[in-house]
Amino acid sequence: MPSASNAITPERLIRPEILALHAYHVPPAAGMVKLDAMENPHLLPQSLRDEIARLVADAAINRYPDAAAQQLKAAIARVSGLPAGMEVLLGNGSDEIIQLLALAVARPDAVLLSVEPSFVMYRMIATFVGMRYVGVPLDKDFSIDLQAMLETIKREQPALILLAYPNNPTGNLFDSYSLKKIIEAAPGLVVVDEAYYAFARDSFIPHLAHYDNLLVMRTFSKLGMAGLRLGFLAGSAAWLSQLEKLRLPYNVGVLPQLVAAKLLEHHDVLLAQAESIRQERARMLAALNSVVGVRTYSSEANFILFRVAKAAQIFEGLKQRGVLIKNLDGGHPALADCLRVTVGTKQENAQFLSALQDTINQLA
Numbered sequence: 548m549p550s551a552s553n554a555i556t557p558e559r560l561i562r563p564e565i566l567a568l569h570a571y572h573v574p575p576a577a578g579m580v581k582l583d584a585m586e587n588p589h590l591l592p593q594s595l596r597d598e599i600a601r602l603v604a605d606a607a608i609n610r611y612p613d614a615a616a617q618q619l620k621a622a623i624a625r626v627s628g629l630p631a632g633m634e635v636l637l638g639n640g641s642d643e644i645i646q647l648l649a650l651a652v653a654r655p656d657a658v659l660l661s662v663e664p665s666f667v668m669y670r671m672i673a674t675f676v677g678m679r680y681v682g683v684p685l686d687k688d689f690s691i692d693l694q695a696m697l698e699t700i701k702r703e704q705p706a707l708i709l710l711a712y713p714n715n716p717t718g719n720l721f722d723s724y725s726l727k728k729i730i731e732a733a734p735g736l737v738v739v740d741e742a743y744y745a746f747a748r749d750s751f752i753p754h755l756a757h758y759d760n761l762l763v764m765r766t767f768s769k770l771g772m773a774g775l776r777l778g779f780l781a782g783s784a785a786w787l788s789q790l791e792k793l794r795l796p797y798n799v800g801v802l803p804q805l806v807a808a809k810l811l812e813h814h815d816v817l818l819a820q821a822e823s824i825r826q827e828r829a830r831m832l833a834a835l836n837s838v839v840g841v842r843t844y845s846s847e848a849n850f851i852l853f854r855v856a857k858a859a860q861i862f863e864g865l866k867q868r869g870v871l872i873k874n875l876d877g878g879h880p881a882l883a884d885c886l887r888v889t890v891g892t893k894q895e896n897a898q899f900l901s902a903l904q905d906t907i908n909q910l911a
């Protein structure tokens with residue numbers, strides 16, 4: 548229906564690139580075996596849950612949170628092994644930190660560069676803030692094409708480079724030599740996104756002091772705190788003090804601060820859960836490899852990417868059997884026929900594997 552020519556409509560007011568976006572889709576998962584979002588499937592020990600309940604009962608939720616979040620930042624610095632002199636900026640999830648970084652460097656023609664396929668929020672956030680996004684294709688095995696990266700960096704002069712280490716949705720850890728060459732060649736900031744650090748064998752945190760254009764970002768979402776929404780950026784005060792100006796003052800609430808600080812006192816409990824997820828990942832990889840027609844990719848994260856014929860139908864078949872994973876088919880061309888499954892509990896993984904075998908048999 549045509550609207551009056553002077554009507555104030557979203558189409559007239561909102562930027563065309565925003566109108567063209569699709570909102571980040573979160574499918575309903577009630578009652579499903581939920582293996583789509585890289586959550587830690589384990590609950591906390593009862594004693595720790597009781598401690599948290601007492602903390603929450605006594606929390607001053609009538610007050611604004613501690614804007615400097617002293618206690619939590621100290622806990623993060625301790626468990627992350629930050630080199631001396633490095634500081635921490637907190638985000639409401641690391642998604643918020645990506646947005647804040649982009650906001651800080653956005654200006655007409657400024658480029659945000661990453662690799663493809665990678666975390667979809669990099670491209671989306673570039674659009675939010677009006678930056679130009681450039682994605683350099685990964686090699687066929689999803690490793691970094693260093694030569695293409697260096698050429699693109701030279702040509703595009705990106706203000707901000709974001710690299711997920713390990714990468715999502717492919718699960719592999721890029722070669723650290725390539726990352727170092729990229730950091731050295733970059734004319735702007737390089738942020739290494741270590742969302743999956745707890746499941747990987749390497750980190751760039753120890754290199755922070757060696758490069759003045761390097762920052763490392765982490766989230767606690769994949770380690771068992773997805774519901775708290777807490778991420779952080781580590782780096783020198785020179786960068787963080789500027790970025791702090793863009794952080795909304797109370798972005799991390801009283802309850803997330805309290806609960807996360809308590810959980811980090813028990814970081815060993817979370818790391819033990821991560822270790823059991825790693826062991827389960829190895830079992831699941833072996834089981835998937837024995838399914839005829841499935842090709843897996845090795846993973847240093849808490850999920851496994853695999854390729855299988857009729858992926859979209861298999862995704863639907865799993866869903867009908869009560870198992871929700873992520874369908875990547877139809878997104879990036881390099882992910883044709885790809886599905887991604889989060890490593891769950893032993894029981895959840897067994898349910899997934901049997902539903903997968905069932906679906907494949909049915910489609911054969």
Ligand SMILES: *Cc1c(COP(=O)(O)O)cnc(C)c1O
Pocket residue numbers: 585639640641642643666711714715740742765766767768773776777778
């Ligand atoms: C999950 C994920 C994030 C976002 O994590 P939140 O802290 O929950 O916002 C960032 N980067 C990558 C690569 C991820 O996979």
